[in-house]
Amino acid sequence: MEDELEDRVLHQTYLSFMKIVTRLTSSAPHDTPVSYLWKMVRLYFLRSEVAVITLGIILFIMYLQTIEQWSRTLLSRLSQAMSPISSVQRMKFMEGSEADKQSWELKGSLSAAYAIKGRRMHMEDRFIINENINNTGISLFAIFDGHGGEFAANYAKDHLIQNLYNKIVEIDAFKEGKIISTPTKDNAEDKPQEPESNTSVERKISFKKSVSTADDTSKKEVTDPELLAQLSKARPIITREVRPTKPIKNVPVPLSSYLDKGKINFGKLLTDEVLAADRLLVEAAKRSMNVAGTTALLAIMEGNHLIVANVGDSRGVMCDSRGNAIPVSFDHKPQQVREQKRIEAAGGYIAFNGVWRVAGILATSRAMGDYPLKDKKFVIADPDILTFNLNDHKPMFLVLASDGLWDTFSNEEAVKFIKERLDEPDYGAKSLTLQAYYRGSVDNITVLVINFLDNKVASSATQ
Structure with missing residues (x-):
């Protein structure tokens, strides 16, 4: 139950x-x-x-x-403006803190440049704006992107540009019949040339040029430790030791050799001056065992002609009347077939170390300075020369920039960016530089823009 x-x-x-x-x-x-x-x-x-x-x-x-x-920059400027120190004291303070500067800018009548140190420890870029030299109607622009220190870029900015300036004034005066055809002075003294006592040429000893972070780096050498380490790894093929070389005797070049049918042969002039400056730079660098080097991108304008000389991987791009991007220079990279063959023929090699490099060291196959690589001709300073008739392209503007820009911008992107900002006071140079930084460029960045609109070049040439 x-x-x-x-x-x-x-x-x-x-x-x-x-x-x-x-x-x-x-x-x-x-x-x-x-x-x-x-x-x-x-x-x-x-x-x-x-x-x-x-x-x-x-x-x-x-x-x-x-x-x-932008707000940080604005606050910084406001704090400086509200500072009780006088304008003279403020100028002296800014001059005294050159090494701490983060940006540099320069504005001409038809061009503007802007440069920033960016994410690098030191600023090794230099730029030049030199419009209408001595009322000749000839303008000179340049970008120098140093590596391994500031010495080479400073040397090129000071000495190569000064020599070009002097030669342009002399040749133009000779062309106009104002001076007698005489051989140019030997540049071995490494000093700016002075006018002949019997000439009627008026020399301007002051001319537009960029601000430099250090004008005498031989006293304060800044050498990249990473570059020195790479040189040590490359021994015994490449060393920092100074090898004895035969002195090269300077052969005076008559001014008439730079004239072709009454016009200045700027291609020959640029080539001669770049190679002469490089030789003197290498000699000066060996004396202090400074392994620094620099690229060189130079543009000369006379009337409707543009002549561009390039050594290294800085780059120039022109925007034509249709908005197309037209390269006016070509980068010298070790992996290019022409450059690789030349390097290997000299007994060198290229190796991949993040990017392709000459002997695993230098990411550009042509440069001024770099004497350890220059001694064996693994690296050369011979410029490529390109000439353009501006009437054929009717360009809007020209951009010259160090590779800090081109690491983050293509030619087409840079042209489109500037085209939308040509109405800015610096023709978009500052905006493009900062945008490259925002995109992650880790290098120094320098952008120089030349504005061709409104016939500014032609009017400048006739003044």
């Missing part, structure tokens, strides 16, 4: 439990968790007012991130 009673109790308990479960199941909603979540989102989060507020918050955050750098 007891067993039967227990069975009945269990049976009744089971029936009661099942009735309760059945009631709960029948009263529960049939929505799945996913559908229930979507219903909540639709009811609360996709309401028009909620969507508008959320979008506004996102745009506001993006705006704050974009203007962060």
Whole structure:
């Protein structure tokens, strides 16, 4: 009897439990968790007012991130303006803190340049704006991108540009019949040339040029430790030791040799001056065992002609009347077939070390300076010369820049960027430089823009 009673109790308990479960199941909603979540989102989060507020918050955050750098610059300038020190004291303070500068800028009548140190420890870029030299109608622009220290870039900026300036003045005067055809002075003294006493040529000893972070780096040598380490690894093929070389006697070149049918042969002039400056630079570098080097990108304009000389991987790009990007120089990279064959013929090699490098050291196959690589002719300073008739392209502008820009911008992107900002006071040079930094360029960045619109070049040439 007891067993039967227990069975009945269990049976009744089971029936009661099942009735309760059945009631709960029948009263529960049939929505799945996913559908229930979507219903909540639709009811609360996709309401028009909620969507508008959320979008506004996102745009506001993006705006704050974009203007962060600009606001810092503005606050810095405001604090300087409100400082109680006088303008003279402020100028002396800025001159005294040259090594701490982060940016450099220069504005001409038809061109502008902007440069930043960026994420590098030292600023090794240099630039030149030299418009309408001595009222000759000839303008000279240059970009020097140093590596391994500032010595080579400073040397090229000071001595190569000064010699070019002097030669252009002399040749133009000779062409106009103002001076007698005489051989040019020997540049071995490494001094700017002075006019002949019997000439009527007026020399301007001051001319537009860029600000330099250090004018005499022979006293304060800044040499890249990484470059020195790479040189040590390359021994005995390449050493920092100074090898004796035969002195090269300077052969005076008559001014008439730079004239071709009454016009200046700027290609020959640029080639001769770059190679002469490189030879003197190498000699000066050996005296202090300074392994620094520099690229050189030079542009000369006379009337409707543009002549570009390039040594290294700085680059020039022209925007024609249709907005097309036209290269006016070509990078010298070790992996190029022409450059690789030349390096191997000299007994050298290229190796991949992050990028392709000459002997695993230098990422450009041509440069001024770099005497350890120059001794064996693994690296040369011979410039490529390209000449353009501006009437054929009717260009809007020309961009010259160090590879800090081209690491983050293609030719087409840079042209499009500047085209939309030509109305800015510096023709977009500053905006493009900063944008390259925002895109992650880790190098020094220098951008020089020459504006061809409104016939500014032609009017400058006739002044």
